[in-house]
Each structure stands twice: as structure tokens, then as C-alpha cells.
Amino acid sequence: MIDRFEFLVEEAIVALRRNGMMTVSAVNTAAIALFILGGLGYTYISLANYLDTRQSEFKLKLSIRDGADRDEIHEFAEYLRGIDGVSHAVFLPREAEWEKWREEQNLGALSQDISNPLPDQFVITLASLDTAESVKAEIGKHTLFDPEDGIRDAREEREFLTSLIGFVKLFGGLMTAVGLFTAGTLIYNTVHLTVLARRRELRTMGLIGASRSTIRWPFLMEGGLQGLAGGLVAGALLWVLASYLGPYSGEWLGRPPGGEFSYPGFAMTSVLAAVGILLGMLSAGLSVRRYLRY
Amino acid sequence: MIEFHRVSVSYNGHIVGLDDVNLAIQQGEFLFVVGPTGSGKSTLLRLIIRDLKPTKGRVTWKGRDLATLHDRMVPGLRRQIGFVPQDIGLLPNKKVWENVAYAMRAVGHTRREVRERVPKSLERFGILHRADAFPSELSGGEQQRVAIARALINSPALLLADEPTGHLDPDTSVEIIEVLERVNTRGTTVMMATHDLTTVAHVKRRVVRLEAGRVASDTMGLNGDD
Known part of the structure; x- marks a missing residue:
């Protein structure tokens, strides 16, 4: 078993070495294709994550009727937290808010005779902007909600962000899918050319009694190794590029507010290597298949 | 060992590779298959290693119909046959x-x-x-x-050689034939396809002549009797 495995691996490595130029060109193509795919994919994921985090900055603010007692407020808070799409609901007592406002405005004794005009309020953080309208509808059903003040939210900004997120996810996802297809096609074409150049070898192997798996496996390993090398080169190039350009990037490319840019180089390189192996083996398998028919 | 029963092969439905060929090859034989280019020599050999299937008729190896052999069994068949293709195939x-x-x-x-x-x-x-x-x-x-x-x-029990002297000078051709004869004396059945009649004339062995896909003659020696 080990001897057999050694034979197949040896076949793949010797073929890669002796078909040097073909190997170099396959690795180059795989590297370029995976570099583009990795760049597109990383930009898309970073942008989508960034927009998702921006969603939590949009909050709903609502007033409750005057005269509600502590138990009613507590019950309303539980009601709000139970609504589907509500992430947090925080109670803002009118006295505390009034005190805070006075301090912020530095009014001091000037406002002592003015009665507190603020209502008791709740601030709600949504799990997702998509749920804003349904959450508002649920809030409106509760008797403690004061419809006179309504629910204050940055509706226009929220709607713009929602449509932007939708567009980015659709377009970015589409671009990444196109990138994956292009990378797959490029790698397939190159691996196919290396197989095509050796089709007489494939035929000879079959004629001398080699089984299909004996013929196929070294080619699959070759394709996988070419993809792996391409993935590693692409990962390294992206890592270098990210370390140079990252500090100048905006928050949307993974730099936390006020923090330093950190690129997940190891994870990205691993993913690109895995995609490379997968595409390389798939391409080799498809290319060899037609020459293994009896 | 190998039998051809009314075997015909046509390519693309109309180009005749072999036409109603009957042939039996015994174990230990040395057999030349001769004929001009396109007469069906390579087709005959390719049928034996199941590189082709007959359009009509049956080719049997040790009694087994090769056309019914499952694809998975083909490598096993080929391991019993040594094949030297026309392009050498190294x-x-x-x-x-x-x-x-x-x-x-x-x-x-x-x-x-x-x-x-x-x-x-x-x-x-x-x-x-x-x-x-x-x-x-x-x-x-x-x-x-x-x-x-x-x-x-x-x-292997059988050696098939497709034009092994095709691109060689006469001396080297004779050398190759001598090598094949030595192989045959050790018990291996040898079947060699060639259009090089000069080389065949050196050895008195069974000669099957193909013309336009049909067996034109089957004699001992190039000009021998049936």
C-alpha cells in the first residue's frame, strides 16, 4: 500500500519536474487567477462586514405615555426585547435624561424653575435594518407606546444603507462568483493543455495495462500541486500587497475605527491554497477523463 | 488462443477496417500479418488488446468474447499481452x-x-x-x-508488434526480427504486423496477408502453401 502510494506520488513529482515549462506556466496562471479571486473575495467580505456593523448604529427611539409605573415599564421593556428583530432595548428615565441634558448645555441654576419636558423613552437597537418596519408595527400595538411622539428613526439614511447593503452583497457576490468561474476556467485551460500535450503518454499507459486509477492519480496530484503552488504564490502576493496598502485603507477594508489594519494573511493564503488544490484536481480529473475511455 | 469469427470493423460507418475476417492463432505461434498501408493490420492488433470493438463478428481470447469484456477488466487483459505500438510509444x-x-x-x-x-x-x-x-x-x-x-x-503470453521495423534500415530490421524469434522460442506467442516483405522473407513463419480488410492468403512463409 505504501509502496503503491510512493509510486503514484513519485510519478506526479517526476512529471512536474520534467515538464518544467508547462508546470511553471500552470502555476503562474493559477497564481494570477487566484490572486484576482482572493482580492475580489477579500474586498467583498470586508465591505459586507463593514456595512453589517454600520447597521447596529441605527437605533429607534420611542416615548411612552406619561404616568406609567415601574412595573408597567418593566413589562414594556420585556415586550420590546421579545419582538423579533430587536437586539437591545434600553430604558431612558426622563429625570436622568433631563439632568444629563442640563449638564451638557451647562444651564445650571437657569433651568431650575423649568419643569422637565422630556418623556420616559426607550432606545432600541435592531438586529438588522430589514426588520425596522415590522418592529415598529409591533411596538405600535402596545398600549404604553405614545403615538403622539411616534418612533424616531433616521428613515432615509436607513433605507439608503439597506439598499446599499443589498447592492453590495448582490454585486460583490456576483463579482466573486465571476472571479471563481474565471479562475476555474483559466486553471482548467492550463491544466488541460498540460494533459493534452501528454495524451500519447496517457494512451501508452493504458495500452501497457495500467488501470485508470493508476493513470489518473498522478495527474490529479500534479493538478493539485500546481493549484497549491498557485494558491500559495497568490496568497503571498496578496499578503505583501495588503501590508503595504492596508494602512492607507479605510474602515471598509478591515481597519477598525481608530485602530490598525490587520490582514488575515494566514487564513487567506490557506483558503487560496485549498481553492487552488480543489480547482487543480478538478481540472486534471476532467481533462484526463476523456483519454481513459476504453 | 485468439479467434476471429467473421469479424468486420468499419470506421464512421463506411470506411472498412476489416471485412469478414476469420482467423485462429495458436499458443506459441509466430505470425506475420502483412499487407499494404490501410489493409487492416493495425485494426487486427487493436481488436486483440480491446483498443477497438468489432462492428460485426466476435474476437475471442482464450474463449472469452472481448467485446463483452467489462471496461474494468481491460487492464487485466492488456497485462497478459505485450504491445509494441506503431509509434513505439515510449x-x-x-x-x-x-x-x-x-x-x-x-x-x-x-x-x-x-x-x-x-x-x-x-x-x-x-x-x-x-x-x-x-x-x-x-x-x-x-x-x-x-x-x-x-x-x-x-x-505476457502474447506479444503484438505493430510495424516494429517500419522506420529501420534492413540490418536493424533483421536484428529486431531475431530478437522476436528469441522471444518466441521461450514460449511467447508473437504476432507482428508489417508491410516490410523483405524482412518477412528472411524467416519461414506463418504469414497472413490482408488486402482491403480481407484475408487474401494465410500461408507458411511468404510464398508458401496454405
């Missing part, structure tokens, strides 16, 4: 000894068995001194010897 990126070793390793022999048998085989065919050369560095005769060594390394 693996260009492998050295001489690796070409012969591949035929052993591909059918499951260990590295140790390869180390024991390959040098002996190369020595037997007079090419041990070229063991580390690549096929492109060999002469035509040397390439044929390597191809024959590779075809015989697993001790």
Missing part, C-alpha cells in the same frame, strides 16, 4: 529504465522487483548501457528494443 519524459519499470510498477510490482528485473531485461535486449538515456537520445533500433523489453517485462 514515454518521452522517462528514461529507458523508467519506461520499462513503469510497465512493472503500473501493474503492482514492488520497487525491489523492479530493481531485480529491469536491468536483466535491458541486458537481454542489449540496451543496458543506455539505461539512463531518454527516448529522444536513442536510435530507432534502440527505441524498438526498449519498447520490446517493456512489452515483455511482465512475461
Whole structure:
């Protein structure tokens, strides 16, 4: 078993070495294709994550009727937290808010005779902007909600962000899918050319009694190794590029507010290597298949 | 050992490869299949290694109809047959000894068995001194010897050689025929397709002549009797 495995691996490595130029060109193509795919994919994921985090900055603010007692407020808070799409609901007592406002405005004794005009309020953080309208509808059903003040939210900004997120996810996802297809096609074409150049070898192997798996496996390993090398080169190039350009990037490319840019180089390189192996083996398998028919 | 029962092969439905061929080959025979280019010699050999299936009729190997052989069984059949293709078919990126070793390793022999048998085989065919050369560095005769060594390394019951003297000078051709005769005297059935009648005339063996896909004659020696 080990001897057999050694034979197949040896076949793949010797073929890669002796078909040097073909190997170099396959690795180059795989590297370029995976570099583009990795760049597109990383930009898309970073942008989508960034927009998702921006969603939590949009909050709903609502007033409750005057005269509600502590138990009613507590019950309303539980009601709000139970609504589907509500992430947090925080109670803002009118006295505390009034005190805070006075301090912020530095009014001091000037406002002592003015009665507190603020209502008791709740601030709600949504799990997702998509749920804003349904959450508002649920809030409106509760008797403690004061419809006179309504629910204050940055509706226009929220709607713009929602449509932007939708567009980015659709377009970015589409671009990444196109990138994956292009990378797959490029790698397939190159691996196919290396197989095509050796089709007489494939035929000879079959004629001398080699089984299909004996013929196929070294080619699959070759394709996988070419993809792996391409993935590693692409990962390294992206890592270098990210370390140079990252500090100048905006928050949307993974730099936390006020923090330093950190690129997940190891994870990205691993993913690109895995995609490379997968595409390389798939391409080799498809290319060899037609020459293994009896 | 091998029987052809009213075998016809047509390519693309109208080009005749073989036409109603009946033939029986016994174990231990040495058989020449002669005829001009396009007469069906290669088609005949390809049917035996199941590289082709007949359009009509049956080809049997030890009583087994080859057309009904499952694809998975084809490598097993080919391991009983040594084949020297018309284009010699050496693996260009492998050295001489690796070409012969591949035929052993591909059918499951260990590295140790390869180390024991390959040098002996190369020595037997007079090419041990070229063991580390690549096929492109060999002469035509040397390439044929390597191809024959590779075809015989697993001790097959039958050796099929398709035009092994096709591109060789007369002296080298005779040398190759002598090699094949030696193989035959050790019990291996040899079937050689050729259009080189000068070479065939050197040896008094069974000669099947094909013309336009049909058996035109089946004689002992080039001009012998049925």
C-alpha cells in the first residue's frame, strides 16, 4: 500500500519536474487567477462586514405615555426585547435624561424653575435594518407606546444603507462568483493543455495495462500541486500587497475605527491554497477523463 | 488462443477496417500479418488488446468474447499481452529504465522487483548501457528494443508488434526480427504486423496477408502453401 502510494506520488513529482515549462506556466496562471479571486473575495467580505456593523448604529427611539409605573415599564421593556428583530432595548428615565441634558448645555441654576419636558423613552437597537418596519408595527400595538411622539428613526439614511447593503452583497457576490468561474476556467485551460500535450503518454499507459486509477492519480496530484503552488504564490502576493496598502485603507477594508489594519494573511493564503488544490484536481480529473475511455 | 469469427470493423460507418475476417492463432505461434498501408493490420492488433470493438463478428481470447469484456477488466487483459505500438510509444519524459519499470510498477510490482528485473531485461535486449538515456537520445533500433523489453517485462503470453521495423534500415530490421524469434522460442506467442516483405522473407513463419480488410492468403512463409 505504501509502496503503491510512493509510486503514484513519485510519478506526479517526476512529471512536474520534467515538464518544467508547462508546470511553471500552470502555476503562474493559477497564481494570477487566484490572486484576482482572493482580492475580489477579500474586498467583498470586508465591505459586507463593514456595512453589517454600520447597521447596529441605527437605533429607534420611542416615548411612552406619561404616568406609567415601574412595573408597567418593566413589562414594556420585556415586550420590546421579545419582538423579533430587536437586539437591545434600553430604558431612558426622563429625570436622568433631563439632568444629563442640563449638564451638557451647562444651564445650571437657569433651568431650575423649568419643569422637565422630556418623556420616559426607550432606545432600541435592531438586529438588522430589514426588520425596522415590522418592529415598529409591533411596538405600535402596545398600549404604553405614545403615538403622539411616534418612533424616531433616521428613515432615509436607513433605507439608503439597506439598499446599499443589498447592492453590495448582490454585486460583490456576483463579482466573486465571476472571479471563481474565471479562475476555474483559466486553471482548467492550463491544466488541460498540460494533459493534452501528454495524451500519447496517457494512451501508452493504458495500452501497457495500467488501470485508470493508476493513470489518473498522478495527474490529479500534479493538478493539485500546481493549484497549491498557485494558491500559495497568490496568497503571498496578496499578503505583501495588503501590508503595504492596508494602512492607507479605510474602515471598509478591515481597519477598525481608530485602530490598525490587520490582514488575515494566514487564513487567506490557506483558503487560496485549498481553492487552488480543489480547482487543480478538478481540472486534471476532467481533462484526463476523456483519454481513459476504453 | 485468439479467434476471429467473421469479424468486420468499419470506421464512421463506411470506411472498412476489416471485412469478414476469420482467423485462429495458436499458443506459441509466430505470425506475420502483412499487407499494404490501410489493409487492416493495425485494426487486427487493436481488436486483440480491446483498443477497438468489432462492428460485426466476435474476437475471442482464450474463449472469452472481448467485446463483452467489462471496461474494468481491460487492464487485466492488456497485462497478459505485450504491445509494441506503431509509434513505439515510449514515454518521452522517462528514461529507458523508467519506461520499462513503469510497465512493472503500473501493474503492482514492488520497487525491489523492479530493481531485480529491469536491468536483466535491458541486458537481454542489449540496451543496458543506455539505461539512463531518454527516448529522444536513442536510435530507432534502440527505441524498438526498449519498447520490446517493456512489452515483455511482465512475461505476457502474447506479444503484438505493430510495424516494429517500419522506420529501420534492413540490418536493424533483421536484428529486431531475431530478437522476436528469441522471444518466441521461450514460449511467447508473437504476432507482428508489417508491410516490410523483405524482412518477412528472411524467416519461414506463418504469414497472413490482408488486402482491403480481407484475408487474401494465410500461408507458411511468404510464398508458401496454405
